Amino acid sequence: RAEATHARCANMGELKMEKKGDAELAKITAEIDALKEEAAQPGKLTEVIEKMLAHEKTYRLQADFAATPRFCVAILEVLHRAGDWKGINEHIVLLSKRRAQLKQAVGALVKEAMGYVDVAPDLATKIALIETLGAVTSGKIFVEVEKARLTRQLAKIKEEQGKPEEAAEIMQEVAVETYGALSKREKVFFIEEQVRLCLDKKDFTRAQILSRKINPRSFDEIVKGEKKAALEAARKAGEDVRQMDLDAAAAMSAEEREKERRAKNANVEHAEGYYEATDPTVPPVEQLRLNYHRLMIRYHAHSDDYLEMCRCYQNVMACDLVKDDEAARSQAAKRAAWLVVLAATSPMQQDLLHQMSKDPRLADLPLHKQLTKQFTTKEIIHWDTLAEAFASEMAAETELFGGEKGETRREDLRRRVIEHNLLVVGAYYKRVTLARLGELLCLDAAETEKRLSDLVVAKKVSARIDRPGGVVDFNPDSRGADWLLNQWVGKVDKLLDVLDKSNHLIHKEAMAHKVSLE
Numbered sequence: 001r002a003e004a005t006h007a008r009c010a011n012m013g014e015l016k017m018e019k020k021g022d023a024e025l026a027k028i029t030a031e032i033d034a035l036k037e038e039a040a041q042p043g044k045l046t047e048v049i050e051k052m053l054a055h056e057k058t059y060r061l062q063a064d065f066a067a068t069p070r071f072c073v074a075i076l077e078v079l080h081r082a083g084d085w086k087g088i089n090e091h092i093v094l095l096s097k098r099r100a101q102l103k104q105a106v107g108a109l110v111k112e113a114m115g116y117v118d119v120a121p122d123l124a125t126k127i128a129l130i131e132t133l134g135a136v137t138s139g140k141i142f143v144e145v146e147k148a149r150l151t152r153q154l155a156k157i158k159e160e161q162g163k164p165e166e167a168a169e170i171m172q173e174v175a176v177e178t179y180g181a182l183s184k185r186e187k188v189f190f191i192e193e194q195v196r197l198c199l200d201k202k203d204f205t206r207a208q209i210l211s212r213k214i215n216p217r218s219f220d221e222i223v224k225g226e227k228k229a230a231l232e233a234a235r236k237a238g239e240d241v242r243q244m245d246l247d248a249a250a251a252m253s254a255e256e257r258e259k260e261r262r263a264k265n266a267n268v269e270h271a272e273g274y275y276e277a278t279d280p281t282v283p284p285v286e287q288l289r290l291n292y293h294r295l296m297i298r299y300h301a302h303s304d305d306y307l308e309m310c311r312c313y314q315n316v317m318a319c320d321l322v323k324d325d326e327a328a329r330s331q332a333a334k335r336a337a338w339l340v341v342l343a344a345t346s347p348m349q350q351d352l353l354h355q356m357s358k359d360p361r362l363a364d365l366p367l368h369k370q371l372t373k374q375f376t377t378k379e380i381i382h383w384d385t386l387a388e389a390f391a392s393e394m395a396a397e398t399e400l401f402g403g404e405k406g407e408t409r410r411e412d413l414r415r416r417v418i419e420h421n422l423l424v425v426g427a428y429y430k431r432v433t434l435a436r437l438g439e440l441l442c443l444d445a446a447e448t449e450k451r452l453s454d455l456v457v458a459k460k461v462s463a464r465i466d467r468p469g470g471v472v473d474f475n476p477d478s479r480g481a482d483w484l485l486n487q488w489v490g491k492v493d494k495l496l497d498v499l500d501k502s503n504h505l506i507h508k509e510a511m512a513h514k515v516s517l518e
Contacts, residue, residue, distance in 0.1 A: 024066075024067075028067045028070060031055070032070060035052055035078075036077065036078060039082070045082050049075060049079070055071050056095070056105075057098075060098065060100060060105070061100065063102065065104050069102070069107075070108075072105045072109050072112075073108050073109065073112045076091065076109065076112050076116075077112070080116055083121075085128075088113065088129065089132040092110075092132055092136055093136065103140075103142050106136070106140065106142070106143065107143055110133055110136060111146065113132075113133055114133065114149070117129055117133075123157070127154070130157075133146070133150050144179045145182055145276045148179060148186075148190060149279060151170060151171060155171045155197065159197070164197060164200045168197035168203065172198075176190040176191060176194075182276065183276065185222050185226075185288065186278050188214055188222070189282045191214055192214070192288065194210045195207050195210045195211050195295050198210060199295065199299060204299060204303075207299055211299065214292060216292070219292075226285070286319060290322065293312045293313075293319070294312075296308070297312045301405075304408070306340070307339075307348065307349055307352065309339045310339035313332045313335050314336055316328075317333060317361065329361065333359070333368070334368055334397070335400060337365070337372055338371075341353070341371060341413065342409060342412050343416075345416070345423065357369070357376045367390065367393055371390065375416075378424050378428075380424055380425070380440060380441075383417045383418075383442060387414075394410070418443070418451050419460070422441070423461060425437060425441075425474070426461045426463065429474055431471060432472050432474070434449065434471065437472055452465065453465070462475050
C-alpha cells in the first residue's frame with residue numbers, strides 16, 4: 001500500500017510539474033510578446049532591452065533551460081527589427097560571456113543570428129556579424145556545426161573579393177574532420193573546398209595533406225548511409241518500405257549483410273551519434289565525387305604525374321554524372337588515352353595502356369584507339385608521322401598541350417616515342433651499330449647515345465655501348481648486378497648450411513663412439 005501511495009504521489013507530482021511548466025512557458029511567451037510590442041514604440045528600445053537583460057539574468061541564475069534561450073533570442077529579434085546591427089554584435093558577445101551562461105542559450109543565440117547574415121544591409125555589416133559569431137563559436141563543441149558553416153561563408157566572401165590567400169587561411173583554421181555533429185557529406189565538401197583554395201594559391205604540399213583526409217570509398221559509404229536514413233524515415237512515416245528494403249539488400253554485398261546481421265543480433269547496441277541536417281547548399285554525393293577527382297587531376301598536373309592523372313580520368317568516366325553525358329565522357333576518354341601514352345614506361349603503365357587499348361569506350365574515338373594500339377604494338381613509330389597525324393587532336397587538347405606546359409608535354413610525348421622505339425629495337429636486335437640505331441630512331445648519334453644511356457640507367461633496357469667500335473650490344477638475358485649479388489649470397493648461405501650440418505654430424509658420431517675431438 002505504501003508503494004502504491006508513493007507511486008500515485010510521484011505520478012501526481014509529475015503531472016503537476018508538467019502542467020506548471022506549460023503555464024510558465026505560456027506566461028514567459030506572453031511576457032516576451034508584450035516587451036516586443038513595447039520595444040516597437042518610439043524611444044522605448046533601450047528600456048526594453050534593459051528589462052529583457054534583467055529577466056535573462058534571473059532565469060539564467062535559476063538554470064532555466066526554457067526561458068533563458070527565449071529571452072536571448074528575443075533581444076536579438078528586437079534589435080534586428082530596429083535595424084541596430086551594431087547592437088546585435090555587441091549583445092551577442094555580451095550574452096555569450098555572461099556568468100554561468102547556458103549552452104542552450106548560446107546555441108539559440110548563434111542559430112538566430114545566423115539567420116541575419118543573408119539579410120545584412122551591406123557587405124561590411126555581413127562580415128562583421130560573421131566574425132562576431134566566429135569568435136563566439138570558437139572552441140565550443142556544441143556550436144561546431146555553426147562554426148564550420150560560418151567559416152565557409154567568410155571564406156567565400158574573401159574569395160569573391162579576389163583574396164584567395166586569405167580565404168585559404170580562414171578555411172585551414174577549422175579541422176572539420178574532428179567535428180562529430182557534421183554529416184559526412186558536409187565534411188567532404190568542406191575538405192574539398194580547403195583543397196581547392198590551396199591549389200588556387202599554389203600551396204600543393206598542404207593540398208596533398210588535406211586531400212588524404214578524404215577516402216575515395218567514403219562516397220559509397222555516404223550513399224549507403226543516406227539510403228538507410230531515407231528508409232528509416234519512410235518506415236517511421238508509415239510508408240510501404242518493402243521494395244526499398246529489397247533494393248537496399250540487393251545493393252549490399254554478402255559481407256555487408258553478414259555484418260549488419262551480427263550488429264542486429266549483438267547484445268549491446270552502440271549509438272551512431274547525432275548529426276545535424278546537411279546544409280542544403282552542399283552538392284549531392286555524385287557531384288562531390290566528381291569534384292574530388294577533378295581536384296586530384298589539378299594536383300597531379302602540377303608534378304606532371306601522368307599515370308595518376310590517367311587514373312583520375314578513368315575515375316571521372318566511372319562517375320554517374322559523366323556516364324550520362326556523352327561529351328564529358330568522350331573528353332575524359334581522350335585525355336586518359338593521351339596521359340597513359342605520356343606516362344613513363346613501367347609495368348604499371350604497360351598494364352594500364354593495354355587496358356585502355358581494349359576499353360570499349362574508345363570504340364567511338366578511332367584516332368585515340370589507334371594511338372594506344374601503336375604503343376602496344378612492337379613496331380617502330382616515326383615521330384614526324386605521329387605528330388602530323390595527331391596535330392589537330394593535340395591542338396584541340398588545350399588542357400594538356402596548351403598553356404605554359406604545352407611544349408614540355410609535346411617533348412615528353414616525343415621522348416616516349418623514342419623510348420618505345422628503343423624497347424622495340426632491344427627486343428628484335430642483339431647487336432646493332434650506333435649509326436643504324438640512329439637511323440631507325442631518326443636521331444643523330446649524340447642524341448641516340450644519350451637516350452639509350454638514360455634507359456640503361458633507369459634499368460628499362462639492358463645494353464652496352466662500344467663507343468670506339470660504334471656498336472651497341474643488347475643483352476635481354478642479362479639480369480644485372482643485383483641478380484648476381486643475390487645469387488652469390490644464396491650460394492654462400494647454402495655453403496654455410498652444409499658446413500653446419502657437417503659439424504652436427506661429426507659431433508654426433510664422436511658422441512656415439514665416445515671419441516674426443518680435442
